[in-house]
Amino acid sequence: MSDPAAQPRRGRGRPVGSDGASTREQILRAARELFSEVGYDRATFTDIAARADVTRTNINHYFRSKDDLYRTLFEADKGSVLTTGIADAQTRADLADRIAVFLRTAMQVDAEDRVYTRFLAASLFDALRNPELGDWATEQVDYVRGFLRAALETAAANEEIRPDVDIAAATEMLIAAIWGMAMYAGFVGTPEQLEPMIDQFIGLLRGALA
Incomplete structure (x- = not known):
């Protein structure tokens, strides 16, 4: 008879026969969906566990608290959407491009999985509604603000935009437009509707600033 003590032990809370990485991804996806639908305050570990088809103990194995889980999602989606978008954008010289x-x-x-854009849009409102999450909202907006301001300043230095353009005001205008589009992409429109909307927005931007 084999010695039970010699048998490999499962991690605490991990389902029998499960792969740790896939279980963690199940939990993250369910949490992303639920936070987007009901918000940070109303989402519970019990609800997330039910959505992910795991137990609450499974969630506690990977995440110490709801705050920890939320921050993990926030950082992951910031990287997949905002960081990637800014990195791609910086390969272009023209402001509108x-x-x-x-x-x-x-x-x-959003076209690949709408819940990512939905969560980023909803998480900004969650952070603004909850003082303990306020630094996330500031960080998210400032990250995009820095990219936009630098793009406008480069365009001004290259004489791509009119000299009377107020860089600070134009930056805030673009932030408002981009977050409005994020809400539209996540909750209202479809990728097919968003593509011509982006074309129209860029056309208006060229006309307004050039």
Whole structure:
């Protein structure tokens, strides 16, 4: 008879026969969906466990708290949508092209799995509603603000835009437009509707700033 003590032990809370990485991804996907649907305050580990078809103990194996789980999602989606979009945009020299590439990169993520864009849009409101999450909202907006301001300053230095353009005001205008599009992409429209909308927005931007 084999010695039970010699048998490999499962991690605490991991389902029998499960793969750790896939279980963690199940939990993250279910949490992303639920946070997007009901918000940070109303989502519970019990609800997330039911959506992911695991136990609450499974979730506690990977995440210490709801705050920990939420921050993990926030950082992952920031990387997949915002960081990727900005990196792609910075390969373009023209201001309008940079913003178009940034929006289309985010739209491509949305086309592949709408819940990513939905979560990023919803998480901003969650952070603004909850003082303990406020630093996330500031970080998210400032990250995009920095990209947009730098793009506008480069365009001004290259005389791509009119000298009377107020860089600070134009930056805030673009932030408002981009977050409005994120809400539209996540909750209202479809990728097919978003593509011509981006084309129209970029056309208006060229006319307004050039």
